[in-house]
Amino acid sequence: MIYLKTKEEIELLRESNMLVAKTHGEVAKWVEPGVTTLKLDKIAEEFIRDHGGVPAFLNYQGFPNSLCTSVNDQVVHGIPDNKPLNEGDVVSVDCGVLLNGYYGDSAFTYCIGEVDPEIKKLLEVTKESLYKGIEQAVEGKRIGDVGCAVQSHAEGYGFSVVREMVGHGVGKNLHESPEVPNYGRRGNGVKLKEGMVIAIEPMINFGKRHIVQESDGWTIRTRDRKVSAHFEHTVAVGKNEADILSSFKFVEEVLHLQSEK
Ligand code: MG
Ligand code: MG
Secondary structure (H helix, E strand, O other): OOOOOOOHHHHHHHHHHHHHHHHHHHHHHHHOOEEEEHHHHHHHHHHHHHHOOOOOOOHHOOOOOEEEEOOEEEOOOOOOOOEEEOOOOOEEEEEEEEOOEEEEEEEEEEOOOOOOOHHHHHHHHHHHHOOOOHHHHHHOHHHHHHHHHHHHHHHOOOEEEEHHHHEEEEOOOOOOEEEEOOOOOOOOOOEEEOOOOEEEEEEEEEEOOOOEEOOOOOOEEEEEEEEEEOOOEEOEEOOOOOOOOOOHHHHHHHHHHHOOO
């Protein structure tokens, strides 16, 4: 069952997703060599609670933290820990909040200091593929159009698309129908309608597409242990264009200031 949202509900979803966006902005200030993912998790949890939200991932099906932090070959659902991040690492930070009864969900992959140019390219292409997918999130298109746009962009650079993990509807539940795969065929799948709110979240691997789950029961990593990247926005399907409810604005302001230092 796909819930179509009213204009009022979309505004509430925007508020939740803006809190996620601002939380990423706070996290971004701390992302540097030596920081631990548990520290990032603490920053995020405090910021979310100080702004009247509840961390959506904390205790979700038993998940122990507020952020999913997935380092290097980890794809998604990494558990924050007290190992310091090193120069050259990348870390996907996925953040969800519940605010006023509605969820926000967005992910960004950060570089720790100087990162290998080939890996930076993977991150750039993954982010671009997210926006290619978002371009398709308009009334009358289909879920397969979104997936196809993501997939053709990523594969065009020789990267591969994780199949088992997908995007999803967002609303009064963190995960709603429909599923939003990052691969697909044009003209296939559920027809998109104004009022649908979906999280589009390409998980793109540097090497092969295959994944395995770690024995912690959560962390997904690449089978070949090559790096993976993950970017996610929550968007409302529009009549003529998608309305992006989350934002990387706050993150990008911080990263830009840091790069000028
Ligand atoms: Mg997410
Ligand atoms: Mg999601």
